[in-house]
Amino acid sequence: MAEQEKVRRPGGRSARVRSDVHQAVTDLVAERGYGTFTIGEVAARAGVADTTIYRRWGSLEALTTEVTIARLTDNSPIPDTGSLREDLRAYAEGVARDVGGPDGLAVLRLAIALSNAGEIGRAARDQLVAGRGCQMQGMIDRARARGERSPELIDLMDHVLAPIYIRTLFGAGPLGNDYTDSLVDRLLNHPHSGDTE
Missing domain, CATH: 1.10.10.60 (Homeodomain-like)
Structure with a gap:
């Protein structure tokens, strides 16, 4: 029983x-x-x-x-606000909240160490990047279906995710909503951003 x-x-x-x-x-x-x-x-x-x-x-x-994969991807649901700008702002805020939490720095360091730790680590890195990429590509695809001009996935990674991770790793400043919103706004307001429809 x-x-x-x-x-x-x-x-x-x-x-x-x-x-x-x-x-x-x-x-x-x-x-x-x-x-x-x-x-x-x-x-x-x-x-x-x-x-x-x-x-x-x-x-x-x-x-x-x-x-590593669970801690860096499980807590970031994909927003669906009806606007790419608002989706990306909510997503960036969620990522910053995850990596800025009590375990965030340790998990980022673990991800970096694993990426240099042989085949299993490289597979973890690739899975993590693919997971984040899939989440962000989903937001881009929805925006394009609505007719919004949207940046390429690599630009989102370079201009939104990377600064959040770097700032966390080096303790280079706070990760508040003003900061994450500014990352999204700079990307979407850039003259070359959104050339793909």
Whole structure:
């Protein structure tokens, strides 16, 4: 009966374990940096057995890859306001809120470390870039369908996402809505922006 109850309940212990393990990885990266802790230390911090992590993720690289992708993409829903400018402003504010949160810097550092950590890390980087690109391309495509002039995806990445990430990594200033709105406005007001219809 207990087993049947476990199967019926969505999330439950499995979701809690995932959340605790993800937080443990994020905390350890923030405290020590990537590559300076073991699965055993993650397990101890999360309050689970080593075998739970090995069974579910297989390796520390696979686990840290999942943490990076989840933390940098899960919390940024795609806005649909009816205006590209407002969609991008809301999206940029969401990204800034995610990376400017208590774990944001640690997760960005983890993403950079993983991108230099072999094939699994490069795959994580590519998946992260593709995920963000897909979100932004969706906003561009909707805008074009409405007849709005829209920048290319690479311009959005260069002029909106990149400054948010750089400012976070180097502690170069706050990430308030005025700042993120100014990034979007500069891009969309640029004379060469929106040449594609």
